[in-house]
Each structure stands twice: as C-alpha cells, then as structure tokens.
Amino acid sequence: MPSSMRILQVSAEIFPLLKTGGLADIAGALPAALQEAGCDVRVMLPGFPAICAGLEGAVPVGSFAMPWGEQVEVVYGSLPALAREGRTLGAYVLMAPGLYDRPGNPYEDANKQAYGDNHRRFAALGLAAAHVAHGLDAQWRPQLVHSHDWHAALAPASLALWNEGRGPHVPSVYTVHNLAYQGVFGPEHFGDLGLPGRAFHVHGMEFHGQLSFMKAGLFYANHITTVSPTYAQEIQGPEQGCGLDGLLRARNQHLSGILNAVDDSVWNPSTDALIAHTYDARHMTGKAQNKAVLQAEMGLALEPDAALFAVVSRLTEQKGLPLVLAAVDEIVARGGQLLVLGSGETGLEQAFVAQSKAHAGRVAVKLGYDETFAHRIFAGSDVTLVPSRFEPCGLTQMYGLKYGSLPLVRRVGGLADTVVDSDLETLEDRTATGFVFDDFDETQYRRAVRRAFALYHRKAEWNRVRQTGMKLAFDWTTAAGHYTALYQQLIHV
Template structure:
C-alpha cells in the first residue's frame, strides 16, 4: 500500500493542535504495518533547519502565476520520507501556519492551501519528480480539502480519504478564489465545492473524497446532526456509508511517564509513588502552595468557547474554597486568557495560569496534576484525556465525541468497590453546576487513597496507542479498492 499523507502541520516540526500530533504519530504506526508512506507538508519558516539536509526534487508549476520547489528529507526521528513544498512568498513568514502574529487569518490562506492541495494531487500521480506513485492520498482537514477535487479534475485513478479533525473549521472563502485556484465554474454548486455562496475547502473534501473518516466513532455520529454538523449534516447523512469514525491514539513513546524527558522524576503504574514528587516540583515551578494532599486540577487546552472552560471559571471560586488548586496552560480567546490571569491574581498560591504553548510544561502538568478537566462543548477526539489516562491523571470530561469513547465513568458500588472498567468521570450534561458536582465526586474519591490509586492504575492500563487505530486505517484504505 503506497500512501501519500498530506497535512498542514506535523509534530515535532510545526504544531498548533492535535492535528500535528496525529500527523506525527499515525504515519509511524502505519509504517510499522508495512505501509509505504510519504508525508507532504508546506516548508514553513525554520522547518528545513530542523530536518536532515534535504534533497531537491525539482520545480513545479502549480498555477499560472505560482511555481514551487520540492525538497525531500525525513520526518525527524524516523525514516519516513517528508516532502516539503517550498514557496517562500506563501510559507516563509512569522506567525502560525494559519494566522499572522496579530492573530488574524492570513488573507491568502486559500492560495497557500490551494497550492498544498494541488501539489499533493500532482505528486500522487505519475510525475517526473518522484519515482513513486500513490495508491491512496490521505488528506487532513480543510487545508487539504481540494486534493480530492483536483484528483477528480485530473481524471486520476488514485483514491482519496479525507479526515475531519474538526468540522467547525471549514476553509470557506470568497467565490472569486475559484478562478485563481483553477476550480471549474460548473462545480460551483451545492453538488460540488460551493457552500452558501462560498468556495469551501471542507465541502470539496466531503463531497469528492472516496472515503471520509473522523477521529472518533461518537463524533462520526454527532456530525450528522444539526447540533454538531455546522451546516454539513445533510451531506454527511447522504455520505454516511462512506464515513468511518476511528479513535485517535497517542504517541506512547513521547508520552510515557516512565521515560518522559520533560519530567524531573519518572513513575509507572507499578511504581506510582514518584507521581507525588512530580506534583510537588510542579507546584513549586508554578508558584502554587506546596500541599501534597490538596487536589490539583489541571487544564492544558486552547482557551476557546468550544473547550467549555468558561464553565470552569464559573465554579472556580467554589473549588478553591473547598481546598483545590488550579493550574491552567493554554492560549486562545483574549477574554478567557484575561479571566484566568485575573483568577491567578485573586488567588495567589492557589491558581496558576500560563498563557501560550509550552510543550515541556504540558508534559509536567499532565504528570503532576491529580485531576484533568475537559468540559468541551464538542470534542472530535481530544488527546489530552488520553495523556491523562496514560499518566494516571484522572480525566473529568464531557460526554461528547472522543471523550465519550475514551473515558469510562462510574461510581463506587454499595459494597464500596470501584467498577473495574472505570477510568475517569463523565459529565451527564454540560453545565457549570454539573461540572461542579462531578468534580466534587472526583475530589471525594481523591481523598480515599485506596480507591484513587486503583482508579489511577485502571486508567494507566488502557491501550491508548496507535496500534489498533492504524489497523483500522489500513482496513479503510484497502476497502476503497473493493468498491
């Protein structure tokens, strides 16, 4: 199976969220199953310097006014070929892959990701640059949504799978972009790439790909409803037979408390004692009062309405008055950032808020906090709750998407036993009062050393690796050739 994996971010080279983690780990798991995989990524500023010296494959005319150079190196730490699309005017910039430093979207994002999509479609077919041709192109989120369209436009026999990581981000742009991107006018219609009068990269992926997949079975069902479909529920119901939900895994080597390079001391399911030492050192690092017994609640997240963290703000005072500490790491909506910083000023020694992205600190927090809080309004998959399971940091999650698929709730039975399948706490509904009640249940269990340690061990026994999921993806690719 020859697979071209197209993505707008990949860990460890460039990361804004979970897509990068998936793009860094899934190809490795597929490679271990014998898949011949190449990754395609834009050559953002600083990317080439992080890789082994790249070999120039050649130049490519993408559109009439856009040329690019292609370079091949390997994904760091692996022997997986990585093809970089080098177009300095589009990719060599400050800021994130999608936003300029002042937080607004890059105005030419349609061109930047239209070029990525077109290059991937060209590379998937026989070409003069690669002595290799794909059987399947695996596209990820709206940034690669035009790949299936370009393949159809070329009359290609290469199959395409389109992964929906978050259907709320759709890549909808002014209709004039269809000319610059060489999209056929006749396809600018509901049975095509048009979406409410816009050129929609997401719609193109959903409409033209041979197979659709998303990052958890529950999310695959949810996006076919009005509440979670963000306008695409009708199309997804129509294409339900082509849609598969496959739960993400995590990189269990990078996220392993027994050898994590970012931790001051290591621990495991069999040797849990050192987890308390990580907590003590974390409290010191974050300026929190050193208190081994107080429940330390953690958040590592984008600070956005989707993540439901306004609900945590509503009940923060009640939690602090009950003796809890809060540690927050993340960035996003300015109001949420300011609210958490304000909370830290109001409760010094009891609340820590670190604004921004900090990979080493995220590892120490996943290991050092007791309870991980994730009350998302919707969550396609979520990875942090799986990091929590892996690290014996008990997740309290909303009953949605991948959170529902990866965390099993429960309560202590009448005879005082913990359900053997319980791995965390699941909110019956997403309200501030329900979040408070559920966190209070977790806090009460935290006070019972025997129950808490049993729960930690049950959480740490869960298989959160990519092994099973990668097999499901391979089955999906193989199934495309039977139709």
C-alpha cells in the same frame, strides 16, 4: 497486501517540527504506525520555516504553476526528527517562499488575523498532492492519498477532478479533526484554486455562496474518517454538523470514526525525559514528587494532599473554559488547586489571570503553549479538566489517563469514547477511569468536581481508578490496523 501499499499523507503541520494543536500529534504519529504495519508511507507538507529546517537531503522532484502564475517547486527529503527504530520518514515539501516563508503561526499574522492568501497557500498543498499522485515524482507514485483537515481538503477534490474527472483514478481518504474549522473563502477566489468550474456548485465546494475547503474534502473524498466513533455520529446532526450535516448524512456509508491514539514514545511517564521524576502504575512515588515540583514552580501552596486540577488547552469557549471559570470557587473552597496552561481568547486569558491574583497560592496560570511544561502538568496533577462543548477526539484526556491525572470530561465526542465515569457500578467492576457529566451546564460540571473531591478523599479507590486509567492502551497499532484495512478496500475496489 498492506506491505505493497504506497500511501501519501498530506497535512499542514507535523509533530515535532510544527504544532498548533492535536492535528500535528496525529500527523506525526500515524506514518510510523503505518510503516510498522508494512505500508510505504511518505508525507507532504507546506514549506513553512520550521518544516524546511527539519528537512534533510532535499532533492527537487518537479514543479507546477498555480493559476495566478506562481511556480511551486516540490522537493523530496527525509525528516530525521520523525525517524523511528531505524526507519526514516520521506517527505515532499512545497518550496514556495512567497506562500510559506513567514514568521510565527502558519495560519495567521502577529495580530492573530488569518493571512489574506490562505486560500492560495492551501490550494497549492492539495494540488501538489494530486500532481505527485499523477507522476510528478518519476521514482514513486502513491496508490492512495490521505489528507487531513481543511488545509489539505483540496487534495481529494483535485484527485477526483483531475483532467475534468477523466484522468486515472487515485483514491483518497479525508480525515476531519475538527469540523468547526472549515476554510471558508469568498467566491472571487475560485479562479486561484486550479479546479474546473463545475467544482463551484452545491454538488461540490460551494457553501452558501462561499468556497468551503472542508466541504470539498467531504464531497470528493472516496472515504471520510473522523477521530472518534461518537464524533462520526454527532457530525451527522444539526447541533455539531456545522451546516454540513446533510452532506455527511448523505455520505454516511463512506464515513467512519477511527479513534486517535497516543504516541507511547512521546507520552509515557515511565520513560518521559521531560518530567522531573519518572513513574509507572505500580511505582507512583515519582508522581507525588512531580506534584511538589509543579506546586513550587507555579507558586501554589506546597500541600501534597491538595487535589490539583489542571487545564492544558486552547483557551476557547469550545473547550468549556467558561464552566471552569464559573466554578473556580468550588475547587478553592474545597481545598483544591487549579493550574491553567494555554492561550486563546483574550477575555478568557484575562479572566484566568484575574482568578490567579484573587486566589494566590490556590490558582496559577501560564499563558502560551509550552509542550515540555504540558508533560510536567500531566505528571504532577491529579485531575485533568476537559469539559468541552464539543470534542472530536481530544488527546488531553488520554494524556491525563496515561499520567494518572484522572480526566473530568463532558460526555461528548471522543471524550465519551475514552473516559468511564466513576459511579458505584464502575467502581465495583473496576472499569472507572474518571468523571463524566452530560449537559454543558454549570450545575452538572460542579457536581462532577464535587464527585472528584469525594473520590480523592477515598485514597484506596482513587488509586485503583488511577491505575485502571494508566493501564489503558490507546495504541497506534489498533488505529493503524483500521486505516490499513480501509486503504486496502479503496485501493482494490
């Protein structure tokens, strides 16, 4: 029964303690949903300063040595910031200050260069999960290990190869949040990973002569999930398979897409303490008030009727930001406004700042990531722009839907699974929730922007589409149900 299932979730970050992207949102929300479904869940995390600061009541459970001689101590405590409805969340944290006690970003230094020992830092995470699965903690042993993205990808490999594959079998699930970030390292580092020699093989983690953490997860996990049904199909093809599509096609019987969900306790305009005025689908006055606050704060013209387009994103080419830049004139010429929050590629940052100077009062930019401000942008904007080149799931468009900021997206990955284009048919049957275009192409993107303006000027229809989007449930109960069914199947094989 699900109630007896002991699940260890392994990730490099977790909201609200440490977040660089959507992975942290999922890693933070899934354990509570699984607890709600009756699972006994614990998480495992590296001992980054922000995570150690959020850990309470930590007691040592054991330690192990990495191949280069460093001792990694595993402690167990609770994370009060992730407690829900009286249920605490237990966490194993790797106490290895030499690996994790560094300021700033968990993956790179102040110059945005990846740390030279990242292979060691995250090999330790995967190996620690296998140690706990094989009894490092005498009080608790998981029946299944669920790891996330390349940082935790050596967990499935370590489990599969425990005692050269002759140890007791503990099943694993590996979730790909973004196949493009693969954790590839030089072959000279293989000896640091704690894996038997046969893992450095084309039928293993070898990838064009290099070591690929991502490939290790995909090859050795008992089951692979990714964060939307469409993305699960896309990564089996050469365009989005990032060189791993052959392996994914070979494993497609053990691959499924489970759509990410939105944590209603964090993202809900009717209860959100981070926005100036709360509101819901039936009482929308607060949204107009939030828009006025946002315009004033960011130096945008105080025009309640100007359509306010928003970008809340890493500023990378993948996210389709070159399309947004190329068509700023389309928004400005039609009397709209554009607000951008994010950081990333220097060229994109500079280009958006230049646009804000060229169109003062119409375009505003805030560089950096600010979680609180992101809430206020969704609450005050009319359209959320997510024109991505590829998008495994995307949470931004879901946040936009919940806050009545209609998503304008490309039909790809999770964007295709979550947004229904506004056309004559969907407006008629009241299923429309946003604006969707097909090709990664400036002409198509501009057309979608023009369609957004056209609907915006038809207030009754705009309000109806907005209401449909706000009533959608991207709920964790459904997602947790898919995961628990999968866990059950693997544990009882």
